[in-house]
Amino acid sequence: MCAFEWPDFRASLTLRPLSPTPAPTDMASPKPLIRSESGKVRRATVVGGGLAGLMTVIKLCEAGVPVDLFSLVPVKRSHSVCAQGGINASVDTKGEGDSPQVHLEETVYGGDFLANQPPIKGMCDAAPSIVFMLDRMGVPFNRTPEGLLDFRRFGGTLFHRTAFAGATTGQQILYALDEQVRRWETADVEDDKGERVPGEKMVRKFEWWDFLALVLDDGGVCRGIVAQDLKTMAIRAFPGDAVCLATGGCSIVFGRSTNSIINTGTAASAVYQQGACYANGEFIQLHPTAIPGADKLRLISESVRGEGGRIWVPRDPKERRPGRDVPESARDYFLEEKYPGYGNLVPRDIASRELFTKAFHEKRGVYNAQSGKNENEVYLDVTHLPRDVLKKKLAGVLEIYEKFAGEDPFDNPMRVFPAVHYSMGGLWVDFERASTGSVIAGSPRNQATNIPGLYACGEADYQYHGANRLGANSLLSCLWAGMTTGPAIAAFRANMKSSAWDLPASIFDKAEKRATKDFQAILAMDGSENAYALHDELGEVMLVDCTIERNNATLDRVLAKIDEIDQRSRAIGVTDTATGKMNQGAQYVRHLRNMIVLARVIALGARARDESRGAHYKAEFPQRDDGRWLRTTLAFHSRADGAGPDGVRFVREVDYDLHGERVHATDSVDTSLVRPRPRKYETAGTASTAQATHAKP
Amino acid sequence: MSAPTKVKLRVKRQDGPGLSGYWQDFEVPWQPNMNVVSALMEIQKKPATASGQKVTPVVWECACLEEVCGSCTMIINGRVRQSCSAFVDQLAPNGEAIVLAPMTKFPVVRDLVVDRSRMFDDLKRVHAWVTLDGSHALGPGPRQSPESQEEAYPLSRCMTCGCCLEACPQINAASDFVGPAALNQVRLFNLHPSGKMHANERLDTVMGDGGVEGCGKAQNCVEVCPKEIPLVDSIAEVGRQTTKRMILGWLLK
Numbered sequence: 001m002c003a004f005e006w007p008d009f010r011a012s013l014t015l016r017p018l019s020p021t022p023a024p025t026d027m028a029s030p031k032p033l034i035r036s037e038s039g040k041v042r043r044a045t046v047v048g049g050g051l052a053g054l055m056t057v058i059k060l061c062e063a064g065v066p067v068d069l070f071s072l073v074p075v076k077r078s079h080s081v082c083a084q085g086g087i088n089a090s091v092d093t094k095g096e097g098d099s100p101q102v103h104l105e106e107t108v109y110g111g112d113f114l115a116n117q118p119p120i121k122g123m124c125d126a127a128p129s130i131v132f133m134l135d136r137m138g139v140p141f142n143r144t145p146e147g148l149l150d151f152r153r154f155g156g157t158l159f160h161r162t163a164f165a166g167a168t169t170g171q172q173i174l175y176a177l178d179e180q181v182r183r184w185e186t187a188d189v190e191d192d193k194g195e196r197v198p199g200e201k202m203v204r205k206f207e208w209w210d211f212l213a214l215v216l217d218d219g220g221v222c223r224g225i226v227a228q229d230l231k232t233m234a235i236r237a238f239p240g241d242a243v244c245l246a247t248g249g250c251s252i253v254f255g256r257s258t259n260s261i262i263n264t265g266t267a268a269s270a271v272y273q274q275g276a277c278y279a280n281g282e283f284i285q286l287h288p289t290a291i292p293g294a295d296k297l298r299l300i301s302e303s304v305r306g307e308g309g310r311i312w313v314p315r316d317p318k319e320r321r322p323g324r325d326v327p328e329s330a331r332d333y334f335l336e337e338k339y340p341g342y343g344n345l346v347p348r349d350i351a352s353r354e355l356f357t358k359a360f361h362e363k364r365g366v367y368n369a370q371s372g373k374n375e376n377e378v379y380l381d382v383t384h385l386p387r388d389v390l391k392k393k394l395a396g397v398l399e400i401y402e403k404f405a406g407e408d409p410f411d412n413p414m415r416v417f418p419a420v421h422y423s424m425g426g427l428w429v430d431f432e433r434a435s436t437g438s439v440i441a442g443s444p445r446n447q448a449t450n451i452p453g454l455y456a457c458g459e460a461d462y463q464y465h466g467a468n469r470l471g472a473n474s475l476l477s478c479l480w481a482g483m484t485t486g487p488a489i490a491a492f493r494a495n496m497k498s499s500a501w502d503l504p505a506s507i508f509d510k511a512e513k514r515a516t517k518d519f520q521a522i523l524a525m526d527g528s529e530n531a532y533a534l535h536d537e538l539g540e541v542m543l544v545d546c547t548i549e550r551n552n553a554t555l556d557r558v559l560a561k562i563d564e565i566d567q568r569s570r571a572i573g574v575t576d577t578a579t580g581k582m583n584q585g586a587q588y589v590r591h592l593r594n595m596i597v598l599a600r601v602i603a604l605g606a607r608a609r610d611e612s613r614g615a616h617y618k619a620e621f622p623q624r625d626d627g628r629w630l631r632t633t634l635a636f637h638s639r640a641d642g643a644g645p646d647g648v649r650f651v652r653e654v655d656y657d658l659h660g661e662r663v664h665a666t667d668s669v670d671t672s673l674v675r676p677r678p679r680k681y682e683t684a685g686t687a688s689t690a691q692a693t694h695a696k697p
Numbered sequence: 698m699s700a701p702t703k704v705k706l707r708v709k710r711q712d713g714p715g716l717s718g719y720w721q722d723f724e725v726p727w728q729p730n731m732n733v734v735s736a737l738m739e740i741q742k743k744p745a746t747a748s749g750q751k752v753t754p755v756v757w758e759c760a761c762l763e764e765v766c767g768s769c770t771m772i773i774n775g776r777v778r779q780s781c782s783a784f785v786d787q788l789a790p791n792g793e794a795i796v797l798a799p800m801t802k803f804p805v806v807r808d809l810v811v812d813r814s815r816m817f818d819d820l821k822r823v824h825a826w827v828t829l830d831g832s833h834a835l836g837p838g839p840r841q842s843p844e845s846q847e848e849a850y851p852l853s854r855c856m857t858c859g860c861c862l863e864a865c866p867q868i869n870a871a872s873d874f875v876g877p878a879a880l881n882q883v884r885l886f887n888l889h890p891s892g893k894m895h896a897n898e899r900l901d902t903v904m905g906d907g908g909v910e911g912c913g914k915a916q917n918c919v920e921v922c923p924k925e926i927p928l929v930d931s932i933a934e935v936g937r938q939t940t941k942r943m944i945l946g947w948l949l950k
Contacts, residue, residue: 058832073758074817076857077766126834135838138827138889140850147840166850171765175853179826186821207814231806260760294728295735295781296762392847396854400763403782406730483832532741575744576753581713582807584756585741 059486255539
């Protein structure tokens, strides 16, 4: 089985610190861990109810820590619900010789060696048990004839490594975790003597609450959050003995994307502006296959290619026949030709660039007789595959195509194009390396940001995917990071000198007042700019000039445009001044401002990185440059003095405090497990040292 | 026929919980493949009625825009459905006004936003979960045949959107009927190899007032379910299970 060592569950139940972190000096008599000295139930705070947040909640509850869970939307509607294709775990059901070691190697290689390797080892080793856990929770994974979990192929590997529940795997996993958290919502809190605390449940859920800010004490330690109830717009500060931000990605910075429109990155941006370090922001994944659309670019899962879907364009750029009538000989299967080993399943950064080159640069996208031009579209074809297999394995995603493109994908090749999909970058988080090469289970350093008491996990963190994420690794990284964050917070909390629940109310009042003042200021904005229209402008410039191909001169223009939008955002006229009830117009102004801040982090990170690596590509610097750039981009917010725009301060080192101990980290990448080498997907099997024994190419 | 240039919307608005509603007309620029969500987004950019009166933008809920999160459910031209998958050209082929109203079976928060908390509370009531020993590594789950996966999977796609409750005549102020969505979850978890170990617990929650007996067999639920979940079958199956439990329970007394 797998070599990964799970956090000692019994130890966490007795709430002893699990890590070798030195015990604090004031622990002569054990402090009560459930009730604070003033008698309140000491809760930890989790913000975000997608996969990572819910998994963190479950782990905290299992460790005996009561939780307050905040979510922008009812948790069942979080963006994890959109994940389609599956979740990776090297169970090797097909007898191909797959293993967690191969999974590690291929993830690192796919990420162009920018990711720290110990956390990836931890994740890949644990993956089989994670998928088994989900199976036990009732996720309806597809099955083999023997009743085992079925696995399919995904990008960047030759192995069948992806477990799946039809083509709505994210939805199914989200629901399973939601159900488990709901169970914890009904569980009573027991105090330090094991007695039930009347009226207190293990999980209190705050849905339709928008994260505004951290509550920081005078020492800069995170002591809770300020949030806004979106039904009444009431602003309230909540104490929390450690806070976990699991608030997802920021693709809406790019306007249209495959993401839910709630993914503005507002919470990550807010804590960045309060001093959290943001890492590798410039690494934004484009998914090669999405349906072009006016409101959203809907994803067509990589699993479609995993099940045999093929990408092609007509050989004749002026081909007028509908896709299904174009004979085999007149089709150009350009990915299969250039990458005979991985074929249609080359990693997303490579596939996206090939599609873009074909359609945009070579003007060989699908010809549209009406417009008289070649559109930015290529064919993704499943018409040659058996209908019953498609129905069992891909129904959810093919339904989306049928519904939103208005064409039957069983009969007609689908028309797709790359779209912004995922942020590899995110809040910087630490890890503590074990001698095994993995991470030390239960260390309070794992998933810790540089703000003491603030943790981050899921797409909101930067840790697991380097410069390019492999398909079906995102669900896995969310779950694994949540499983790591729960015990890390439990350990952190056990060593706290004082609980947030015992602090003077003035700390929280102050934070609440500041946030209320900020909101009042938004309500009073009566300028001429419209926040939604400004977002359209921001999205347009980011999407066109800061995604698939980047260029320094263009990025300078992007940055000037961001500054301009920033300036104009100060002259917004708020469209709704309602108080005491839901006010989306005012809330949106805040999200837009926070998006502008992240846009600058992304664009400046891209401007600075003069190389090409994974998803970040500059034609002027087409090679990866390990000598100069095998390092993490570390960004800090730098507030403007005066009226000018805010800036970004890039650093090479991060220091933070852990219960009085100084922890030091740098931008160097831990490549101790897989030595960096050039990426070449042209030949089969280059991504790892293992050779798939039976895998069909 | 030339492409239309405008989309007309007639929206039922309500300024807050418990207040009375009123109607407003809007006109937004037409775009190809436009859905109701995009039309509402246009109002956000220029919040004014068709007659030019400046108003607050229409408030509604949406997230995924691909009919998988359930957020954007509302009543469109008299039928409850998701607004992301409601296309303007199909709803109004001749430029008719598209009528939008909030669902009526849930309290209105503002305009088209309703509070569906009761559905999540109902999931608590019926114990819609597998009673897990813990999330630590306990090895693979029970084996299941592909057929049992194919039975469970469609039931598991419920997005708690509320269409079935909206369409059900038994859901009203005078009734405490739990509704099709939660009953379907009882069936789902009673199918699962470990979930079924606690089947009776779940059945007990729907045997009394407001339980499965509340179904009036109107079969509207299955008509409106966007995920085509066999809700009528689920209610019938849970009904069979509760009857069996009732008889056995009585025999064992």
